[in-house]
Amino acid sequence: MARTRAQAQQQELVDQRVEALKDETVESTRRRVENEVRAELSESVRAELVEKFTAEAKNEAEDAAQRIKREAEAEADKLIKDAEIKSREVVLAAQKEGEAELKSRRAEQQKIEERLSNRESNLDARAERLDEREEAVKTREQQVAESEAQFSSRELELERQRGEVELVLEKVAGYSAEQARAELVARMVNQAELEANRKIKVIEEQAEEEADKRAQKIISVAVQRYAGDFVAEKCVSVVSLPSDDMKGRIIGREGRNIRALEAASGVDIIIDDTPEAVIVSGFDPVRREIARRSLDKLIADGRIHPTRIEEVVAKTDQEVAQSIKEAGEQAAFELGIHGLHPELIKMVGRLKYRTSYGQNMWSHSIEVGFLCGLMASELGVNVKMARRAGLLHDIGKALTHEQEGSHAIIGADLCRKYGEHEIVRNAVAAHHNDEPQNSVIAHLVIASDALSGARPGARREILETYVKRLEDLERISMSFKGVEKTYAIQAGREIRVMVEHGSIDDAGAFALSRDIARKIEDELTYPGQIKVTVIRETRAIDYAR
Known part of the structure; x- marks a missing residue:
């Protein structure tokens, strides 16, 4: 159908071109002949010649038109043949491409079919295994149900025996279950607090040791590399x-x-x-x-x-x-x-x-x-x-x-x-x-x-302010329960706290030093830092009689 449409369009173009060439040739030949004989011939001869040459020109034009038409038809046939060849090549290429695509799709479809068949076989095997497991689960459920029934009976028996034992223990110990539980919880809480204080102490000691080492290194390097003079002035x-x-x-x-x-x-x-x-x-x-x-x-x-x-x-x-x-x-x-x-x-x-x-x-x-x-x-x-x-x-x-x-x-x-x-x-x-x-x-x-x-000697402090700061240090330390005596030493750089050994244990002494240090930080203003040392000693006393 495409070929027929192309041939019709080409034939139409050829016919239009032949007609145009025919009209153009006749007109040009007529003008040329008229121009040649117009000056030499008389009117009568000119008319005869015009008629004669017009017929000749028309014949020549028709011959030329026929020749051009034949050439155009030959050219059209050539173009048609070329178009047919190209269309055949295109069709062949399309056929090859379609065959290749069809081949690849067939190969892909074959792979999909193989995967589906493999999956189907796997599903069949899995279904068989599930059936086996289902049977095993049913068997196990039956066994579990039997075991639960046995355990329930044993649990009832143990509950009855435990009640009897608790009654006997309460009679022997003189404590009820609630009292024993409360005492146990209290002991566990105390033990947990002691353990927590020990761990806190270890962690803080490690952190302080590491921080002190690093700070001492930095400060010692800075102090060793610089030494300044101090000027004391008055008002x-x-x-x-x-x-x-x-x-x-x-x-x-x-x-x-x-x-x-x-x-x-x-x-x-x-x-x-x-x-x-x-x-x-x-x-x-x-x-x-x-x-x-x-x-x-x-x-x-x-x-x-x-x-x-x-x-x-x-x-x-x-x-x-x-x-x-x-x-x-x-x-x-x-x-x-x-x-x-x-x-x-x-x-x-x-x-x-x-x-x-x-x-x-x-x-x-x-x-x-x-x-x-x-x-x-x-x-x-x-x-x-x-x-x-x-x-x-x-x-x-x-x-x-x-x-x-x-x-x-x-x-x-x-x-x-x-x-x-x-x-x-x-x-x-x-x-x-x-x-x-x-x-x-x-x-x-x-x-x-x-x-x-x-720095020692860097500043002077008013005596009243200095004494007041020492008194505040001792007052803050004495405000805590279990403290027996306090001493501010090292010009107020350290406070030593004596505690009653019966009221505060080792873990409590560590917690007390931390609490005193925090209260000093909150209530006092002082240069540098203040060391808080809590001392707890155990005294063994006996008499020779």
């Missing part, structure tokens, strides 16, 4: 005088000199019976330093009057500000810290004139920075950031006399204001637990701060 400064006559010149006529000095420097000048000395008193260490230096210059110069005093104090103020800046730059240089904001550098320098429990905060901050960096290097943490956090951890103390609030929060606000990293800001804010720690560096700052402040 007053003493200015030496060349002679007692200088006191009168400092006071001036009607006290105008000393009033001018106090007004310019903002401190109190105390002149008493102390020979050849004047006391400068003030809560602000920077003002006190300005006043002390100004007095030294005035005494050395000898010209002491209100105008001169104001000039010297103003000049000394500039010198102290420059020294504060240099002190901050020196601290940053010693720790290898770069990029600190100029205001933070000034705040670090101001710490040189700030003390806490007699410890100089500038030296303390440098020491904490070094210790943080050393421990960070042992732990594989960012050393530069650890040193930065250690240096800035107490920077808020430079402004505590001007702003209210915790120095940790004030310092954290300064760090945020002057673009410090969030880890540094958190370490500053969290080193007294004013906010949670979010990095290892924050914990290193806490450890370094406690280590620097807890």
Whole structure:
């Protein structure tokens, strides 16, 4: 059907082309002949010739058309033959492809049939096995039913015998079953508590031993690699005088000199019976330093009057500000810290004139920075950031006399204001637990701060505060049941607790030490750590008569 449609289309195209060629040939021949004879022949001859040549041209055109038609038919036959050949090739290829696909499908179908036959045989074998098992299960169920009947009868007999035995035992022991059960449960609970305390003790001892070894290693390495000096200062400064006559010149006529000095420097000048000395008193260490230096210059110069005093104090103020800046730059240089904001550098320098429990905060901050960096290097943490956090951890103390609030929060606000990293800001804010720690560096700052402040001789403590802390330690220890005596020793670094051996056993002593330590942590504030030692001794006493 496709072949017939193609032949019809080709024949139609050939006929259209023959007709077009025929018309085109006749017209072109006619025009050519007319053009050739038009100029030479007369009208009559021209008409005869036109008629003659028109007939000839028509014959020639018909011949040409016939020739073209034959050529077109030959070409059409050729095209038809080519199309038939191509269609045969396509049919052969399709037949081959269909045979191959049919062959593969037959092979796949054969495999499926083989699998199905194998599965059917397996199912038959499995069905046979299931039938056998079903028979075996039925047999076993019968045996189990018989055994259950026997066991039921035996259980009834045993229950009856157990009731008789319980009655006999209750008569012999004088205890009911409920009382015996309660006593047994109580013994088991006590035994479980003892076992739990032993295991807790072993686990905590192992953990503490491992933690102590690691902490001691890190701290010992840090302490061995750094040693700092401690500066003890007071809230007053003493200015030496060349002679007692200088006191009168400092006071001036009607006290105008000393009033001018106090007004310019903002401190109190105390002149008493102390020979050849004047006391400068003030809560602000920077003002006190300005006043002390100004007095030294005035005494050395000898010209002491209100105008001169104001000039010297103003000049000394500039010198102290420059020294504060240099002190901050020196601290940053010693720790290898770069990029600190100029205001933070000034705040670090101001710490040189700030003390806490007699410890100089500038030296303390440098020491904490070094210790943080050393421990960070042992732990594989960012050393530069650890040193930065250690240096800035107490920077808020430079402004505590001007702003209210915790120095940790004030310092954290300064760090945020002057673009410090969030880890540094958190370490500053969290080193007294004013906010949670979010990095290892924050914990290193806490450890370094406690280590620097807890060194022997690093800080001085007011006697009343020291005695009160010792009394609180002994009071907390005595508040627990079974405690006989308590002693605070090692300058409050250790509390020894004597317990009654009859009231508390070894496991209870371990639990008591843990409870006392937790209560001390909750109620007291102290530098470093406090060791709680519970002592239980067994005394064997007899008399010779």
